[in-house]
Amino acid sequence: MMNGLIPVMIGGALGAGCRYMIGQAAARHTLSAFPWATLGINIIGSFLMGxxxxxxxxxxxSDHARLFLAVGLLGGFTTFSSFSMEFWMLFERGQSVQAAGYVLASTLGAxxxxxxxLTLIRQVAP
Incomplete structure (x- = not known):
C-alpha cells in the first residue's frame, strides 16, 4: 500500500495545482457566473482518463505510472466535489435550468x- 501512495500523492498535488491554476485563469477571463472552468476540466480530465x-x-x-496518472494526477485534476457544489450554488440562486444543463453537459460530455x-486509442493502436 505505501509503495503506491507516493505516486498518488505526487500526482494528486500536481493535478490539484493544475486545476487551481486553470480555475484562476478562467476566473480572470470570464464574466459569467457559470462554472465553465470546472466543466472544461471535467471533460478534458475524463478524456485523458480514457x-x-x-x-x-x-x-x-506500469502500475506505478497508472497510480500516478489516473489516481493521482487526474484524480486531483477532475474534482466532481466542485461540480456538486457549483450545481447547488446555481440551484440555490434560482438558476435551476442552468443547474440542470450543467449536470447534463458535465456528465454526458465526460x-x-x-x-x-478509449475508441481513439483502440483504433490507432489495435
Whole structure:
C-alpha cells in the first residue's frame, strides 16, 4: 500500500495545482457566473482518463505510472466535489435550468470524452 501512495500523492498535488491554476485563469477571463472552468476540466480530465486507462489495459504502462496518472494526477485534476457544489450554488440562486444543463453537459460530455479517447486509442493502436 505505501509503495503506491507516493505516486498518488505526487500526482494528486500536481493535478490539484493544475486545476487551481486553470480555475484562476478562467476566473480572470470570464464574466459569467457559470462554472465553465470546472466543466472544461471535467471533460478534458475524463478524456485523458480514457487515454490512460486504455494504455494501461494494453499492458503498456506500469502500475506505478497508472497510480500516478489516473489516481493521482487526474484524480486531483477532475474534482466532481466542485461540480456538486457549483450545481447547488446555481440551484440555490434560482438558476435551476442552468443547474440542470450543467449536470447534463458535465456528465454526458465526460462520458462521451472518455469513450472517444478509449475508441481513439483502440483504433490507432489495435
Amino acid at each position: 487515454l490512460v486507462i486504455a494504455w494501461f489495459a494494453r499492458g503498456e504502462m 462520458i462521451a470524452a472518455c469513450g472517444l479517447a
